[in-house]
Amino acid sequence: MNGHQEDARLREHDGLGREHDGLGHGPDGLGREHDGLGRGRDGLGYGPDELGRRPDGAAWRADVLTIFPSMFPGPLGESLAGKALASGIWNLTATDIRDFGLGRHRSVDDTPFGGGAGMVMRPDVLDAAIASVADERPLIVLTPRGVPLTQKRVAELSAGPGVILLCGRFEGIDQRVIEARNAEEISIGDYILSGGEIAALALLDAAVRLLPGVMGAMESADEESFSSPLLEYPHYTRPAVWADRAVPETLTSGNHQAIAAWRRDQAKNLTKIRRPDLYNQFVASGAQAP
Numbered sequence: 155m156n157g158h159q160e161d162a163r164l165r166e167h168d169g170l171g172r173e174h175d176g177l178g179h180g181p182d183g184l185g186r187e188h189d190g191l192g193r194g195r196d197g198l199g200y201g202p203d204e205l206g207r208r209p210d211g212a213a214w215r216a217d218v219l220t221i222f223p224s225m226f227p228g229p230l231g232e233s234l235a236g237k238a239l240a241s242g243i244w245n246l247t248a249t250d251i252r253d254f255g256l257g258r259h260r261s262v263d264d265t266p267f268g269g270g271a272g273m274v275m276r277p278d279v280l281d282a283a284i285a286s287v288a289d290e291r292p293l294i295v296l297t298p299r300g301v302p303l304t305q306k307r308v309a310e311l312s313a314g315p316g317v318i319l320l321c322g323r324f325e326g327i328d329q330r331v332i333e334a335r336n337a338e339e340i341s342i343g344d345y346i347l348s349g350g351e352i353a354a355l356a357l358l359d360a361a362v363r364l365l366p367g368v369m370g371a372m373e374s375a376d377e378e379s380f381s382s383p384l385l386e387y388p389h390y391t392r393p394a395v396w397a398d399r400a401v402p403e404t405l406t407s408g409n410h411q412a413i414a415a416w417r418r419d420q421a422k423n424l425t426k427i428r429r430p431d432l433y434n435q436f437v438a439s440g441a442q443a444p
């Protein structure tokens with residue numbers, strides 16, 4: 155066992171996402187306390203309290219490693235995810251990678267070997283940050299070089315104990331730490347963000363809404379785009395006529411079979427036009443539209 159694995163073992167979690175000091179913080183040694191809502195006073199540590207456990211008794215635990223911990227929970231502190239966070243269905247700890255930085259300036263990056271623009275995040279610094287939270291949860295590096303995130307992977311992650319997310323900045327991350335830590339590289343789409351934080355928020359949002367007790371009507375998850383191979387049919391609500399546009403007649407007919415058939419056709423046609431890749435998968439699978 156190498157020193158990092160030992161580190162990881164020593165910092166065992168108590169199953170609630172808190173380290174043994176019970177504060178759920180990065181290793182800044184400041185001993186900050188929670189306010190009873192699972193929030194650290196500095197706004198960085200979000201832990202479960204005595205409420206709302208998952209059926210197996212444990213909260214879903216997310217650790218984020220970032221040089222911008224104040225970006226968390228950000229939008230995940232609102233709405234369904236925010237309520238679930240406050241009630242302890244899941245918990246979130248953002249650890250500042252700079253706590254593991256080197257020298258007086260807590261440096262986390264250096265120039266790339268081989269030359270080129272920008273800076274690269276150092277493997278030794280990142281490894282120490284990872285060691286401070288590592289356990290049986292999957293370690294995910296957010297990167298445009300990663301495997302595109304799918305609803306299938308989101309559902310798997312949501313069904314597990316939680317995630318550890320490493321957010322890149324600058325030109326990216328030294329490849330050796332990704333390999334040494336056997337991290338999973340995930341992309342949230344074919345475009346370049348300025349950092350992994352927004353990608354981490356997107357992944358967490360998608361996973362948390364699938365946790366038991368987070369969404370009001372669980373059935374609404376089943377019909378969504380990507381749960382089936384097809385994109386979702388269009389939605390309409392009142393008023394029945396708006397700006398000279400009437401709602402499609404079938405939807406106001408009260409004929410449930412006709413409505414289901416209309417929605418199926420809409421979903422198929424939209425997918426065929428907009429996402430031929432998904433449509434071909436759908437045809438090849440021989441599946442029926444839901």
Ligand code: SAH
Nearest residue numbers: 296297298322326341342346347349350353
């Ligand atoms: N030079 C890199 C881009 C770096 S962007 C390249 O061309 O591949 C800086 C950081 O933002 C990355 O390290 C990654 O953590 C994050 N990032 C950018 N785009 C992303 C995407 N589509 N999905 C996930 N993370 C992304």
